[in-house]
Amino acid sequence: MTRRATPGKAARYGMIIDLDRCNGCGACMIACAVENNVPPPDAKATPRTGLNWVRVFRVETATRPAFVPVMCMQCGDETPCVSVCPQNAVDVDPSTGVVGQIPERCLGCRYCMAACPYQARVFNWRDPQWPAGMEQALNPNVSARQRGTVEKCNFCHGRWHAAVEAAANEGKTGSVSYTPACVEACPAQAIEFGDLNDAAFAAKARAAGAFRLLEPLGTGPKVYYRTGRAEVRGAVSGLIEEAKNGQRS
Amino acid sequence: MIRRELIKFAGGAATGLAFTPLPWRLLGDSAIWTQNWSWMPRTPRGEVGEKEANCTLCPAGCAVKVRTCGGTPIGVWPRGEAMCPAGFAGHTLPWHPLRLRQCLNRGRVSSLEEALEASRAAAEGGLAVLDMLPGRTASLLHRVHLSGIANARYIPAPQAEGGTARAMARLAAGSVQLSAELGRAKTVLSVSTPLLDGWAAPRRTAANRGFTLWQAESWRSRTMDLADSRLLIRPGSETALLLGLARQLLQTAGVERRARLLQGFDQLQAAIAHAAPAAAAERTGLSEDRIAALADALLRGQPSLVIADGDPLGGPLPEDARLAAAAVNVLLGAEAFSTRREPPVPKPWRCIECTRLEQVDNHSIGLLIIDEPAPGLALPWAAIAPKLKPEGALVVALTWNRASYARRADWLVPVPVYLESAADAPPPPDTGSWRIAVSPAVLNPPEGAIAAADFVARLAGAEPDSAARLEERQKLAGEEELEAAPAPAFTRILPAGTDGAQLAAAAAANLEGPPVAAHGWRQASVSPLLGKLWQEWDLRPAPGAVTSHPETLRGLGWHADSGARLESEAGQMQVLLEADPTAPSGIIALSAGPAYAQICEAAPNGAWRLKNPKVVRS
Numbered sequence: 001m002t003r004r005a006t007p008g009k010a011a012r013y014g015m016i017i018d019l020d021r022c023n024g025c026g027a028c029m030i031a032c033a034v035e036n037n038v039p040p041p042d043a044k045a046t047p048r049t050g051l052n053w054v055r056v057f058r059v060e061t062a063t064r065p066a067f068v069p070v071m072c073m074q075c076g077d078e079t080p081c082v083s084v085c086p087q088n089a090v091d092v093d094p095s096t097g098v099v100g101q102i103p104e105r106c107l108g109c110r111y112c113m114a115a116c117p118y119q120a121r122v123f124n125w126r127d128p129q130w131p132a133g134m135e136q137a138l139n140p141n142v143s144a145r146q147r148g149t150v151e152k153c154n155f156c157h158g159r160w161h162a163a164v165e166a167a168a169n170e171g172k173t174g175s176v177s178y179t180p181a182c183v184e185a186c187p188a189q190a191i192e193f194g195d196l197n198d199a200a201f202a203a204k205a206r207a208a209g210a211f212r213l214l215e216p217l218g219t220g221p222k223v224y225y226r227t228g229r230a231e232v233r234g235a236v237s238g239l240i241e242e243a244k245n246g247q248r249s
Numbered sequence: 250m251i252r253r254e255l256i257k258f259a260g261g262a263a264t265g266l267a268f269t270p271l272p273w274r275l276l277g278d279s280a281i282w283t284q285n286w287s288w289m290p291r292t293p294r295g296e297v298g299e300k301e302a303n304c305t306l307c308p309a310g311c312a313v314k315v316r317t318c319g320g321t322p323i324g325v326w327p328r329g330e331a332m333c334p335a336g337f338a339g340h341t342l343p344w345h346p347l348r349l350r351q352c353l354n355r356g357r358v359s360s361l362e363e364a365l366e367a368s369r370a371a372a373e374g375g376l377a378v379l380d381m382l383p384g385r386t387a388s389l390l391h392r393v394h395l396s397g398i399a400n401a402r403y404i405p406a407p408q409a410e411g412g413t414a415r416a417m418a419r420l421a422a423g424s425v426q427l428s429a430e431l432g433r434a435k436t437v438l439s440v441s442t443p444l445l446d447g448w449a450a451p452r453r454t455a456a457n458r459g460f461t462l463w464q465a466e467s468w469r470s471r472t473m474d475l476a477d478s479r480l481l482i483r484p485g486s487e488t489a490l491l492l493g494l495a496r497q498l499l500q501t502a503g504v505e506r507r508a509r510l511l512q513g514f515d516q517l518q519a520a521i522a523h524a525a526p527a528a529a530a531e532r533t534g535l536s537e538d539r540i541a542a543l544a545d546a547l548l549r550g551q552p553s554l555v556i557a558d559g560d561p562l563g564g565p566l567p568e569d570a571r572l573a574a575a576a577v578n579v580l581l582g583a584e585a586f587s588t589r590r591e592p593p594v595p596k597p598w599r600c601i602e603c604t605r606l607e608q609v610d611n612h613s614i615g616l617l618i619i620d621e622p623a624p625g626l627a628l629p630w631a632a633i634a635p636k637l638k639p640e641g642a643l644v645v646a647l648t649w650n651r652a653s654y655a656r657r658a659d660w661l662v663p664v665p666v667y668l669e670s671a672a673d674a675p676p677p678p679d680t681g682s683w684r685i686a687v688s689p690a691v692l693n694p695p696e697g698a699i700a701a702a703d704f705v706a707r708l709a710g711a712e713p714d715s716a717a718r719l720e721e722r723q724k725l726a727g728e729e730e731l732e733a734a735p736a737p738a739f740t741r742i743l744p745a746g747t748d749g750a751q752l753a754a755a756a757a758a759n760l761e762g763p764p765v766a767a768h769g770w771r772q773a774s775v776s777p778l779l780g781k782l783w784q785e786w787d788l789r790p791a792p793g794a795v796t797s798h799p800e801t802l803r804g805l806g807w808h809a810d811s812g813a814r815l816e817s818e819a820g821q822m823q824v825l826l827e828a829d830p831t832a833p834s835g836i837i838a839l840s841a842g843p844a845y846a847q848i849c850e851a852a853p854n855g856a857w858r859l860k861n862p863k864v865v866r867s
Contacts, residue, residue, distance in 0.1 A: 023445070023455055023475050026782045026789070030334040033778055034324050037292065040777035041784045050785030058474075058788070060831060065474050104281045128290060131777060134344035135290040140297065140318045144290045187331030187455035 011175035012097040012196040014222035021190035024067030028054050031185030037138045039128040051122050053153040059235040066232040071153035072120040077220030081112035098155050108148035121152045156180035295319020303686035304336045309450035310674035310686025331451040335772030342666045347650040349663040350695040364660045371643035374615020377402040381626040384675025386719045390702035392600035394709040402604040408565045412558030416575035419744040421737040426589040428681045434585040436550030438463045440487050440557035446471040449679040468766040468838035484764045486533040488756035491573035493529025496521040497544035498580045511742040519749030552584035562769025562841045564857030569755040579742050587681035588734040592726050611635045620701040621648040625771035627846035631819045647701040665694035685726045769841040792842035799828040814867045818860040820848040
């Protein structure tokens with residue numbers, strides 16, 4: 001279900017990922033897992049059955065490989081996962097533009113996974129488990145999701161909540177500024193996060209060399225990529241095609 | 250009301266109920282209820298706080314913030330700088346499935362007092378402490394406490410002493426310690442060293458890398474992928490490449506004129522006499538033009554730096570490669586090397602000298618204490634075993650885990666891990682500036698755990714006081730005034746006693762066994778969360794993975810995606826064979842991990858090698 005945003009007050013959070021800077025270290029994946037209480041992989045986990053809200057694809061090019069972090073694109077215009085969910089478990093937050101996943105409502109039909117052209121959603125095939133004692137180190141702001149539900153990146157909703165609370169305590173309302181875990185973690189400073197309603201940030205997203213994945217589908221993703229290497233852009237398009245055709249999960 | 254009306258009302262109500270929010274409410278409530286099964290992990294509750302610290306999991310010592318909830322760490326985040334993936338999962342180390350929590354005597358639960366008693370008895374036969382991570386305050390305290398024990402030795406782990414920088418220090422005037430500073434170099438040649446993958450701090454290699462990197466390696470490592478220029482060489486041909494490079498450099502007039510003034514020039518000439526461009530090209534698999542282009546790039550992009558340290562888990566490069574790298578650095582002017590300043594030692598501390606492992610006589614150690622404070626440290630057991638007395642020698646591993654020395658040590662004694670005690674990181678290899686990077690104690694260590702320095706203190710009859718001593722040293726470091734570090738002057742081009750002909754022979758020697766390129770990510774075993782990097786998304790080869798070109802696998806009669814056992818004379822390890830069409834043909838890339846060290850032997854030239862290895866289908 002998509003609700004209308006309150007004009008003038010809502011934010012439209014988005015990301016710009018510089019592919020020329022990403023070195024594929026995986027710090028974003030681990031930081032995301034720590035922040036959002038994503039459990040360690042099962043011994044038999046595969047890219048299909050494991051849980052990762054951020055995945056880093058390695059893309060071979062003629063010169064040297066490029067690394068492409070892919071998470072939920074937070075589609076803005078025609079959000080495929082929202083329109084197919086029979087449970088209203090997927091929702092676009094009008095105040096942030098973030099596509100939220102509500103595990104309490106999710107019945108695990110996985111229509112949203114089938115509908116997502118970016119393969120950005122993951123399914124909980126088992127109850128979350130941590131080695132004995134490690135649950136003491138979970139993030140208290142994010143609850144663990146049970147088996148049979150779908151989950152995905154939500155631009156660190158827990159952090160956004162904390163930022164909103166802090167702003168409210170200071171008497172401020174409306175768009176708040178915060179940093180998702182992957183952005184804070186990236187040692188190469190390849191990920192930028194901001195409000196696309198902010199003219200300066202939006203200009204960066206539209207700068208030369210910037211592109212979005214599967215733009216012709218008209219889903220209006222709010223994650224932008226940037227590279228000065230034409231071959232990387234070509235290879236990234238191929239990568240998504242492979243994923244769609246099932247050659248790559 | 251007649252019966253018919255009652256039934257109509259009930260039927261209508263039942264039908265109408267389906268169109269009210271009630272069923273949805275019931276569905277929603279039951280879904281929420283099922284979110285709270287008793288077996289679902291509960292997130293912690295308590296006051297959320299933040300502490301400043303340094304990550305002490307590796308020498309990079311990155312500045313971090315530790316977030317806590319009710320006093321328990323719930324996350325580690327960079328403090329204005331960068332961190333590696335292991336750093337983000339470091340706070341979960343205390344709950345690692347392999348974590349040692351009790352003293353074990355050959356697998357039997359025992360007490361610390363019993364371990365101390367057994368150690369005291371065995372120490373009479375000669376005591377040695379093998380420090381797997383030298384350079385910490387705990388390392389100094391070992392030396393302080395051992396000074397009170399007769400016939401005691403302190404042995405730093407050989408591969409932790411530094412490779413190229415140590416070889417360079419032997420060429421400089423006076424007795425100095427040197428470090429290779431990436432920040433001062435414009436062009437870097439890394440030879441089989443994971444320069445961008447754990448060798449240096451992420452803050453110096455990720456966001457603002459200020460140098461052009463040439464990576465020479467025999468498999469497609471992460472550093473190779475990220476390098477500006479890639480040189481795929483044959484395994485074991487590092488010395489040949491460096492000697493060929495030295496020969497190319499000496500063809501430049503200015504370089505030769507400067508080199509002639511240094512001692513050892515004749516030995517270098519003797520060595521490179523055999524490294525003709527064609528020979529070096531044949532040995533390395535590179536073209537002559539490529540080696541010439543490399544020499545040209547290093548000369549044009551000065552200050553240049555050549556690093557040939559090897560991989561911490563795949564094994565150090567042989568001594569001859571390190572010497573050749575040092576010679577090339579001297580030819581290039583060695584401007585990126587600076588005097589390494591060690592953090593100060595409080596004056597009252599009396600430390601015994603360090604003894605190198607090769608200086609220890611065979612069969613001379615009655616009690617060997619192995620201090621293994623962090624994950625991912627390795628040394629072949631075959632290098633240690635000959636030093637032990639054949640009868641009655643006792644091995645005590647002061648360790649965090651139940652894996653690495655469990656099969657070898659008589660006693661496993663648990664030590665506090667990262668964030669369980671105040672500890673410092675050793676000085677990083679890529680900077681000459683000194684500092685003490687301290688992590689405070691946030692958690693309580695398990696009952697029965699003892700700091701390694703305190704164990705040795707009790708053995709020496711002293712009071713355990715490692716936390717107070719760390720504070721003392723940290724305070725002194727804060728008060729110490731910086732002096733301008735003098736630039737090192739290089740008077741030699743090869744260390745005294747180096748035989749040029751032997752160097753050339755080493756470069757031309759044939760490889761023994763299959764062309765195995767072993768490698769490893771030292772921080773791989775910090776947390777089960779890191780499994781995501783390879784298991785779910787294949788971003789790194791998993792520990793134990795053997796990656797090779799499909800044709801190479803076929804040629805060896807091996808099958809991809811099958812389990813196998815790698816056996817050598819020293820032991821065996823489980824591996825998984827994987828085909829990678831992008832892998833170089835003819836090379837077997839083994840993601841090693843500490844288990845690999847245990848099946849290797851340490852060669853006299855310092856390298857690790859598999860002796861008569863074979864792969865058996867399991």
